[in-house]
Amino acid sequence: MHTLPWRPGPLDVRPLHAAGLSTQLMAFVALNRLIPPGLLGGSVLVEKETATLLGAIGMLLLAASWWWKARDVLRLTQLGWVLVGFYFFTQAWTYMDHDDPILTVMAAMTLPLSCWAAWWEGQAEGRKKEAIVWARGTVAFAGGPYLLIAYVPYLSVLAIWFVASQSAMFLGFATGTDIQIGTTWVNDTSGRVAWEDWDGNRWFATDFTGEYAFQSELLLANGEAIGINFVLACTAIQSMVLFIGAIAVLDLSWKKRARALLLILPTIHVLNLFRNAGLIWMHMTYTEWTFWGLSVFEFGHSYVARFVSLFAMFLLALIMFEMLPSMHRNILALTGTEPKKRR
Numbered sequence: 001m002h003t004l005p006w007r008p009g010p011l012d013v014r015p016l017h018a019a020g021l022s023t024q025l026m027a028f029v030a031l032n033r034l035i036p037p038g039l040l041g042g043s044v045l046v047e048k049e050t051a052t053l054l055g056a057i058g059m060l061l062l063a064a065s066w067w068w069k070a071r072d073v074l075r076l077t078q079l080g081w082v083l084v085g086f087y088f089f090t091q092a093w094t095y096m097d098h099d100d101p102i103l104t105v106m107a108a109m110t111l112p113l114s115c116w117a118a119w120w121e122g123q124a125e126g127r128k129k130e131a132i133v134w135a136r137g138t139v140a141f142a143g144g145p146y147l148l149i150a151y152v153p154y155l156s157v158l159a160i161w162f163v164a165s166q167s168a169m170f171l172g173f174a175t176g177t178d179i180q181i182g183t184t185w186v187n188d189t190s191g192r193v194a195w196e197d198w199d200g201n202r203w204f205a206t207d208f209t210g211e212y213a214f215q216s217e218l219l220l221a222n223g224e225a226i227g228i229n230f231v232l233a234c235t236a237i238q239s240m241v242l243f244i245g246a247i248a249v250l251d252l253s254w255k256k257r258a259r260a261l262l263l264i265l266p267t268i269h270v271l272n273l274f275r276n277a278g279l280i281w282m283h284m285t286y287t288e289w290t291f292w293g294l295s296v297f298e299f300g301h302s303y304v305a306r307f308v309s310l311f312a313m314f315l316l317a318l319i320m321f322e323m324l325p326s327m328h329r330n331i332l333a334l335t336g337t338e339p340k341k342r343r
Helices: 048-067 074-097 101-121 127-151 153-175 237-248 254-285 296-323 325-335
Strands: 028-030 179-188 191-194 214-220 225-230
Touching: 048 074, 048 127, 074 101, 074 127, 101 127, 127 153, 127 237, 127 325, 153 179, 153 214, 153 225, 153 254, 179 225, 225 254, 237 254, 237 296, 254 296, 296 325
Parallel strands: none
Antiparallel strands: 028 225, 179 191, 179 214, 214 225
16 A cells, blocks of 8 residues: 655645545545646536526526416426526536546436426426425525525635634644634636735636635644645535525425524534544544545545535435425425325
8 A cells, every 4th residue: 555644735726627526515625636737627518607607597497486386387497497407417527527426427417307307397296296396496595595605706705714714613622733724715717816816706706616716725823734725615505505495495384494494504514514624633643544545535535524424414304304294295206205195
């Protein structure tokens, strides 16, 4: 087994489209995993601006059709499904550039699944119709806020700072290690620049990948870089907006929905802080550990933490099914596994 001693990575971080360290719930970027200079786009199906615009239009259409669910909005709904599916389908090329086969396959499946949902909108009746209406609302009110955060630089950076500072505080409390937040860098099309010096549009930008556009350094107390940057995916915002969308559109009283959100969102946030702090600690402690050529950070981040996160999401979903049975019934109806009524 080949071992490499850990050393602080260089501060000259270039756009990390080939880092291979992205994950569905949260992600770090190791400074020693850089792509060649000048590679900023990678493989794309269409321009990111076009895909983002189509995705936003699709989510607006789904949101409008959910709001007007009592009306005949079938064509509006079907178009919304296809546009949203196409947007996420284009992300497969991004994940492929990141050497992430799992998310590449998942993103590639979104277009056929959305086309199936569009077809089902015209076929479903009764309980299944209620379920597909819930699904369209979930996609609209989960995907919409995520796109807003991902493509509004102010919101992206604030989310990174909020979670990074608390993760560092959590690690300091547990281990006594003083971790500080360093410079936040912007991977602009013209090159890497500090957030304070960036003259781009801070209210809307699509020139870079949502997860890797902004990176905040993690530093030791003496100012030495530990070799990890914080990015948007470290915030677990994807998991949170998914539950927000799924719960917000349920046909329940606002008190029940608020109670569920007050339970689930802080739980996700605390678990995310624990995961972030654990990965940082392992990266700093087991400096010579390798497995199949992967460092402890790469193995823990890309494999162990991902499966643990998915398992945690599964457990949280089970809790929500107990608190909100209507959500469980919708899932069963969508998957065709709801029990048949006895005659």
